[in-house]
Amino acid sequence: MGRLSFLLVLLCASLHVAFSFTDGLVANGQFEVSPKPSDLNGTVVTGGRYAIPSWEISGFVEYIKSGQKQGDMLLVVPEGSYAVRLGNKASIKQKIKVIKGMYYSITFMVARTCAQDEKLNVSVAPDWVVLPMQTLYSSNAWDTYAWSFQADYSDIEIVFHNPRVEKDEACGPLIDSIALAALYPPKPSNRNVLKNGGFEEGPYVFPNSSSGVLIPPNIVDMSDHSPIPGWIVESLKAVKYIDSNHFSVPQGKRAIELVAGKESAISQVARTIPNKTYVLSFAVGDARDSCEGSLIVEAFAGKETIQVNYESKGKGGFKHVSFKFVAIGTRTRIVFYSSLYTMRSDENHSSFCGPVIDDVTLLSVRKS
Numbered sequence: 001m002g003r004l005s006f007l008l009v010l011l012c013a014s015l016h017v018a019f020s021f022t023d024g025l026v027a028n029g030q031f032e033v034s035p036k037p038s039d040l041n042g043t044v045v046t047g048g049r050y051a052i053p054s055w056e057i058s059g060f061v062e063y064i065k066s067g068q069k070q071g072d073m074l075l076v077v078p079e080g081s082y083a084v085r086l087g088n089k090a091s092i093k094q095k096i097k098v099i100k101g102m103y104y105s106i107t108f109m110v111a112r113t114c115a116q117d118e119k120l121n122v123s124v125a126p127d128w129v130v131l132p133m134q135t136l137y138s139s140n141a142w143d144t145y146a147w148s149f150q151a152d153y154s155d156i157e158i159v160f161h162n163p164r165v166e167k168d169e170a171c172g173p174l175i176d177s178i179a180l181a182a183l184y185p186p187k188p189s190n191r192n193v194l195k196n197g198g199f200e201e202g203p204y205v206f207p208n209s210s211s212g213v214l215i216p217p218n219i220v221d222m223s224d225h226s227p228i229p230g231w232i233v234e235s236l237k238a239v240k241y242i243d244s245n246h247f248s249v250p251q252g253k254r255a256i257e258l259v260a261g262k263e264s265a266i267s268q269v270a271r272t273i274p275n276k277t278y279v280l281s282f283a284v285g286d287a288r289d290s291c292e293g294s295l296i297v298e299a300f301a302g303k304e305t306i307q308v309n310y311e312s313k314g315k316g317g318f319k320h321v322s323f324k325f326v327a328i329g330t331r332t333r334i335v336f337y338s339s340l341y342t343m344r345s346d347e348n349h350s351s352f353c354g355p356v357i358d359d360v361t362l363l364s365v366r367k368s
Contacts, residue, residue, distance in 0.1 A: 023204060026094055028054035029178040030080045035063055055094055060087030060169050078109055078142045083176035086162035088169045093159040098151045103183040105148040105203035105227040107213055111141045114171030121161040124149045131216060137259060138211050139351045146203030146213045146227040179204040185229040193270045195230030197360040199254045202241050203227040210246040214238040230268055237263040248288035248316030255358035257287050258338035265337035270362055272327035277365040283358045284310050285318025289344060291353035296339035301325045302332045310355055
């Protein structure tokens with residue numbers, strides 16, 4: 001069966017067909033099916049556009065093995081043994097069959113290698129995003145991101161492109177573990193005016209990765225939809241989408257960690273009735289990721305605000321908070337952000353961390 005699967009992947013690559021989609025890794029999404037030795041000159045892929053099975057490449061593309069050295073730097077691959085590096089103006093792309101009009105999210109791992117200001121352009125026409133990679137959120141230099149799009153066609157093409165030109169043409173981002181997931185935007189109900197208040201609907205989370213998934217800020221992702229349906233990352237830095245398999249989550253299987261202080265915020269605009277009283281309730285805690293000390297969340301609902309202090313031991317836990325406010329319009333903006341910048345206390349895992357937000361509920365109050 002292993003040999004048959006390998007041959008099928010090679011056949012599809014040679015024909016350059018569109019792959020049918022199911023939630024999870026795209027075809028050869030971890031690049032473990034390698035080019036033929038004759039298609040490589042050292043690390044450089046020289047065998048033409050379809051040398052990497054299931055992918056079409058252009059420009060200076062390298063096939064990197066984990067543990068390979070670049071000067072004094074050791075290149076580590078987070079999942080499996082191989083990754084690709086996009087040099088000057090290089091790109092990789094893959095065609096996939098999807099449902100036209102459906103929302104999807106792409107989850108992928110990326111690391112910069114040479115330049116401080118490396119960037120990665122991810123696109124599914126006509127949507128695109130350019131991720132700046134100056135800020136590293138993880139301790140192993142690899143960050144996992146998610147980006148969403150709406151499929152305008154039943155056959156789409158996912159493209160990863162390095163838009164920069166460096167003196168060293170090999171200098172550029174490393175990419176590994178690319179996955180796709182369908183998004184099903186939730187609706188408000190009589191139990192919650194907010195959409196997706198528990199953050200259960202969101203991007204694909206790699207089962208073997210404990211880094212969480214970064215959702216880029218709205219100033220980078222200019223689309224009118226999000227990998228976390230209902231919510232917008234309204235800040236300069238990303239927020240982290242976490243799962244209960246690797247983190248402490250107050251309710252359900254998913255939550256949000258605000259990892260970059262006041263530069264890390266989420267928001268949602270809810271439909272409200274003017275002059276009506278509402279109760280906003282939510283859980284604040286820590287992700288059990290050695291994020292110790294005072295964590296402070298500020299929540300805004302219209303013109304009202306509340307500051308919530310949570311003393312974290314970095315081992316998990318949470319508390320519920322609620323407050324009332326009177327709506328002043330037909331739309332009320334709900335915002336959460338962290339007031340403090342916090343780093344993990346584990347010396348071997350120095351990285352950004354912060355308070356966890358979950359179980360967010362907005363309900364109107366009946367007059368007694």
